[in-house]
Each structure stands twice: as structure tokens, then as C-alpha cells.
Amino acid sequence: MRWKLSAGVLVALAFMIPAAPTVAQAQVPGQDAACQTVERQVYKDLRELVTIDLDTATDTEVRVLANQLMAEAKREQLPVVPDAIQKRLDGTADDLRAFLKTDLVSAWLPALRIEAYRTLTDAGTNVQDAAKKALDDGTVDVLLAYLNTGLYDARALDCAAQPTPTATPTSQPTPTPSATTTVVPTPVSSVTPGAPGGEGGEGGGLPVTGTDTATVAGIGGALLLLGGVGFLIGRRRRSRFVA
Template identity: 60%
Template sequence: MRGKTSTGVVVALALLIPAAPAMASTETLTADNKACQTVERKVYKDIREMLAIDLDAATDTELQILAAQLLTVAKAASLPILPGEIEEVLRDPEGDLRAFLKTGAKQAWTTDLRISVVRTLTNAGTNLKAAAQKALDTATIDAYLAYLNDGQYVARELDCAAQPTPSVTPTATATATPAPTATATATPAPTASASTPGTAGGGGEGTSTDKDEDGGLPVTGADTALVASIGGTLLLLGTTGYLIGRRRRSRFVA
């Protein structure tokens, strides 16, 4: 092959020259899998459009740029076979890149599409399995692309819609029962109340609150002191008279 360029130059050219919309450039679209979880949605580019140039008339540089663009697309789609084969032919100085782009690239890509369809069967629901099997049975590039770009997501949505709605089982909530609060009832202590003079059981004998025999109020305060003084004086006079009389009687007997 004439005028071969190094692999590094090819990769640099691929970065400078934008490829067609990438097959596996991850879009923001999402779809639901069997468990109704979001999954990454990929768009698989039809590389037949990229290979539709006149490969016999293309220069070596044009072929290397095309190979680099195919490599970018294949890696973005996570294709299992095509990326390795492109890198191998670019590294091999004797590799026939023109012949590979004419036949080998399409064959490897077709196998990659079939493998990609089979990969979607992991944990697949009923509708997804049926759609994938239909594409595998048809065994054409168009059938693979239609399934990978649209059919699988429609089938996933049908499987998700067929999932039973989970029933919410109410759980018993433990209600904290407040502990009985001990309420201290203060019992009032009996208060000593002064008995009103003259009431039933009001006062006992010898108490200063008893009424006198005439029903008058008891003598208290300054009157009590006066009576006590008089009584003391009378007692003193009586004792003195008793002693004098006893002395006289003793003398008379003697």
C-alpha cells in the first residue's frame, strides 16, 4: 500500500475531521428496563453510509481518515469486534486497509450488531425477549438496527407496564403510651384552732379560756396580775399569822 501514514497521525486526523453523528454517542434519552429503572439509550449509526465512498479511488490518507472515524464510532458504541480489527490493520505496515474497508469492516460490524442484540436479553422481560428473537431470526443489518435503536425500548416499556403495581402494606406504628403521672395530693395538715369559749368541749379544767361560773369572759391581762398580787399577799399574811399563833401556843404549854 502506497504512502502509509503512522497510526498516531491517523488518530490525530480523526480528531481534527469530525465524523458523522456518532453511532454510540450516548443521548439523554432513557428507557425503562424490566424493573422499570432507567437505562442508557444508544443510537447505532449505520456505517454503510460512511463506507459508501469510492474506496478504489480514495487516497491512502482518505482511507486512514475513514478508518479513524469508524474506530471512533465503534468504540463509542462499545462494539466488541470492529474496534480491535481497525486498530490491528492500522498498526500492520503490510495491512491492506483498502481491502478491509471494502469487506472486513462490514462483516465485523454485522457480527457486532448481532452480539449487541443478544446482550439485551439479560434479565429481559417477555416482550423484550420476543422482539430480540425476531431480530435475530430475521438476521439482517436493518433488523438489528431497528431493534437496537427503537424496538428494544418499546418492548422494555411494555414489560415495565406489565409489572404488578406494588401494594403498600401499612405497617403498625408503635404509639408510645404515656406513663401515668403520679400526682401528689397535698393533704392539708390540721390547723390548731382556738376553741371558742363556751362551745361544746371547748376547754378542759384549769384552762385559762374557760368562762367563770357567771358566764362572763375569763380574766386576762392586767386584771390577772392584780388578782395574783392580792392572792400572794393574803397567803403571806395567813402564813405569818399561823406561825405567830403556833409560837404562842408553844409558850403557853411550856
């Protein structure tokens, strides 16, 4: 129970004590792999966080320092380092002290190399060249310089070399003819073709229909009947004359 209480106090002290005596400076925004403006990822030099004499410091001071280092490694999302520190925190004070004195950099260096390799994803030519130089050197100082400065300088060059996208002119839609078609009536001449006195008539008119036709038919029937009667009367007179 006492150990758990002490561990809680150590963690609290780790966050209350300043991590480093350096003056905080506002970071200039950088660009990511997609050339979008982002806040730079800052990797602190963990060696500068060791502000106590590990040979003369008390066990409590050493544990507080170890918790500070682990908190910073987690903030930077470094692999390897947090687990390595936690393993020593779970061990003896002497193991923790020896780790911070001799093995901290050995655990930290592979983590920096992994972070440098991660920057090669979707990287341009300048970033690839800068990362290769840093990885070939392989020292902590060179890898830190690349991750904090060289990476963003190289990205700026790659982004500046990209062609500026040109705006595609928007085509104007072709007017669609209206679905409703207006029918224009054809002018009709008021003069009936073929009628007497008309333009195309030669004396022959169109057949008479309606009331005029009935009248003509009636007159024709009456004339035919009168002709028949006259024929019979004339025939009787001729017969009498012969007799």
C-alpha cells in the same frame, strides 16, 4: 518516527472530520431492564460513515476513515470491530482498503448479535420476543432496528405490564405503659377499731402501751404492797387475841 507522526495526525483528523452527514437528533429517553429512565444507546450504521470512494481515495484518506470507524465502535463498546480495524491499520494500505470494502460488515455483524444477546439479561416477555425475532432474521438492518428502537418499545410494554406497587400502611406503635406505677394510698379510718365507742368495739379495747401502762403497773404494785402489810397486821392481832 515519521510513521508515528503521521498516525497522530490521522487520529486528529478522524475526530475533526464529521463522522456522517446526517443531522443530529435529540434522542428520546428510554428505559433499562429495571424500568428506570435512561439515555438510549444509539448504534450508528457504520456503512454510512464510509463517505469516500475506497477505490480512488488516497491511503491517508483510507486511514482517516478507518480511525473514524474504530472510534465509533469503541464509543458504542462494540466487541470484535475495534480489534479487527486496528489489526488492518497495523498492516499495509492495501489490506486496510480491502477490509473496509469487503470485510467491515463481516466483523460488524457478530458484534451486533452479541449486543442483542446482552439485552436478554433480566428481560421481560416482550423484549425476549423482539430479540428472538431480530436474532432469527440476523441481518444488519434488523439488528440495528431492534437495538435502537425495538428494544425500547418492548421494554416500555414490559414495564407497563408490571403491577403498581401499593403502599404498605404503617402500623401505629402501641402505647407502652409507663414504667413508673403510681401507688394510690388506701384511705385509713380515723376511728381505731375496737376502741370504746368505735364501730367494731364491744367494750374491749386494745392493750394500753407507753406511759399509761407504767402508771397502771405502779398503782397495781402499790396496792399489792398495801394488801401484804394489811395481811401481816391482821395476823399479829389474831395471834394476840388467841393468847
